[in-house]
Amino acid sequence: MLQKNTPKRGLRIGQDWQFGRYLPGIGIELGHLALMDMFGLLAIEHGPAAEGEAWRPAEIRRTAWGDAIFGIFQAPEALTGLAEEADEGPVVFGRPQGLFGPFFPEWQKNLALPTPASRKGVFVFDVSLGKTRRLIALSARKTLDDLAAGIVDAFDFDMDHLYSFTYTDRFGAAAKVLHPYCEQPPSTAQVRLSDLPLAEGEAMEFLYDFGDNWQFAVRLTRVDPPQRGFDRPVVLESRGKAPPQYPDPDEE
Numbered sequence: 001m002l003q004k005n006t007p008k009r010g011l012r013i014g015q016d017w018q019f020g021r022y023l024p025g026i027g028i029e030l031g032h033l034a035l036m037d038m039f040g041l042l043a044i045e046h047g048p049a050a051e052g053e054a055w056r057p058a059e060i061r062r063t064a065w066g067d068a069i070f071g072i073f074q075a076p077e078a079l080t081g082l083a084e085e086a087d088e089g090p091v092v093f094g095r096p097q098g099l100f101g102p103f104f105p106e107w108q109k110n111l112a113l114p115t116p117a118s119r120k121g122v123f124v125f126d127v128s129l130g131k132t133r134r135l136i137a138l139s140a141r142k143t144l145d146d147l148a149a150g151i152v153d154a155f156d157f158d159m160d161h162l163y164s165f166t167y168t169d170r171f172g173a174a175a176k177v178l179h180p181y182c183e184q185p186p187s188t189a190q191v192r193l194s195d196l197p198l199a200e201g202e203a204m205e206f207l208y209d210f211g212d213n214w215q216f217a218v219r220l221t222r223v224d225p226p227q228r229g230f231d232r233p234v235v236l237e238s239r240g241k242a243p244p245q246y247p248d249p250d251e252e
Helices: 031-038 064-073 076-087 144-154
Strands: 042-047 056-062 122-129 132-139 163-168 174-178 203-208 214-224 234-239
Touching: 031 042, 122 144, 132 144, 144 163, 144 203, 144 214, 144 234
Parallel strands: none
Antiparallel strands: 042 056, 122 132, 122 214, 132 234, 163 174, 163 203, 203 214
């Protein structure tokens, strides 16, 4: 609509125009208009602002970049295809190239994210619940499911509730991995410790029992060389008494 109502020669805005009055294809709210100017979707020539006004547009002109973007927005089937492709797997830079390529033939290459190396060895985690801490070691070949079992056992809890792990992925977004019964892949039974995007010193959250919400901080302290005896979680160090999983209400 905005593209159709903005002629190629530009749209002049008279001095008698007042904020709050409708502009064809734009409406009365001009905040988004300023944003489109900032991102090059439109070019705005600013006029002298009246008393009480922060700014005033005098002319709105179309840009090649804006015409390309708005042209794509007018083809919803293209956007639908892009969205479906994005849902199929991890982020891949350059997916929009097929849409924008006809407008920008100079776009020839895309950034490629390197595949993270799978680490080997024994992962040593510092797991804390309040002031209670356990140092737990486990082979990098094992999964988050195995780590969850080790944490629950180390804190003398019963293994009869759902749980999740939350950490920051390599794109800087929060990634949550849920118990297999939640049926949301990938599950904790599918993610190996070797593939975790945690550097030494970084932490993730282990949430146990979605009713009582026991929140454990799980920090990767180090990765030791491969060695036998860690196919099951091993508690290397224990500090503090774990709280009761089901506190006596009479004692609270």
